[in-house]
Amino acid sequence: MMKLSGIAAFLATAEAGSISAASKRLGLATSVVSERLADLEKTLGAKLIQRTTRKLSLTESGRSFLPRAQRILREADEAEAELAAQSGTLAGPLRISAPVSFGILHLGSALCRFLVEHPEIDVSLDLDDRFVDIAADGYDAVLRHGPVGDTRLIAKRLAVSRRLLVASPAYLKRFGQPTSLAELADHPGILYSNRESDWRFRTPGGWSVVRPKPALRVNNGMIMKDAALTGIGIALLPTFFVHDSIASGMLVPLDVTVEAEGAELYLAYARDHGAAARIQALVDSLRRSFGDPPHWESR
The missing domain is CATH 3.40.190.10 (Periplasmic binding protein-like II)
Incomplete structure (x- = not known):
């Protein structure tokens, strides 16, 4: 029987482009990710990833399995979120990217308040000033300055700034x-x-x-x-x-x-993302922390 941990290892490796990058994303040792991939391939009876000394690529079977793996994990995530919401608790992982300066100055303290409100949510925050591709880089949500023009994403405005x-x-x-x-x-x-x-x-x-x-x-x-x-x-x-x-x-x-x-702050995420309830809770918490108008706009 397929294990979700193996599917998660495969998906992270396919999206990150290497086992070492996938292990960093998952917070696991490289050897653990390799073992989980090997177990998944053994269970499926098919080679999913072609490894060479220079690069890693998906086999034909891997390319075929990739959308199914994404759907399996999304449905598992949605089921977990639905059951947690029914019990009045939001739980599960939430991987976020945000610009470095804003993260240091304002997001860190606000995010800690969110974790106090929702201790069962496991947040991973990466600070990066480059333009992040939510799907390709494996993030649940990305904080951005300015309008989000990608129609595949939902953008929730957090605050405004002159x-x-x-x-x-x-x-x-x-x-x-x-x-x-x-x-x-x-x-x-x-x-x-x-x-x-x-x-x-x-x-x-x-x-x-x-x-x-x-x-x-x-x-x-x-x-x-x-x-x-x-x-x-x-x-x-x-x-x-x-x-x-x-x-x-x-x-x-x-x-x-x-x-x-002016500058506007948005939290953007994929339209079909299974962590939507957790992301909306984060949006609500950040809006309360920043204020309306936000505290940095006091004249």
Whole structure:
């Protein structure tokens, strides 16, 4: 008889592309994952994975079994969640990805409160600033900044944030403060490298994009804030990064007469995901923790 643990090992290996990556995802030793794969192949009487010294690939049988394995685990997960909900308890694994800076600054404490509320849920959080593919990377849900355009996903909005142009007092004393988009374009910018045309502003005639000379390009908001604090340029950052620095006077918000495009926080997950009840509970908990309006938006 097939064991769910073997199916989980096969699915993780197929999605992760290697046994070592699958073992990391499952929190198991590589030898354990290999043994479970071998047991599954023995039970099925078919080779599912072709292993070589350089790469791992699915056999024809493996490709055929893959959608069935996904369906088996999803149905098992749904059954577990349904029974837990009937008993008034949410239980089971929940693997989440989130951006590094927001995770450190705001998500960690909120997630701990969620675990106090639901101690039977086993949460695994990966912090990563790259764009994560939920299905391919094996996540149950992903926290993202900005709208989620993938129609295969359900996106639950968690909170909103203004984005403010900020600079240090020392920078403004040396270079002056821009008061219009035209003046802003002449200043060095600290730019977020994962988003093209990042400096977008709502004007009476529509959206206007400013492309300043880069002082620094980086894919991490905390480093952008640190760069602004040192005075090397102007940064456009969500208030959840800079509200404390503005309150202390270490950073100064700039007024260029128009408002920058805001930032929205979403939790996205696959439409047919079996952990939907756990994810909705997480959404509700995070919304309570962040507040409406969120605590970082206090003026």
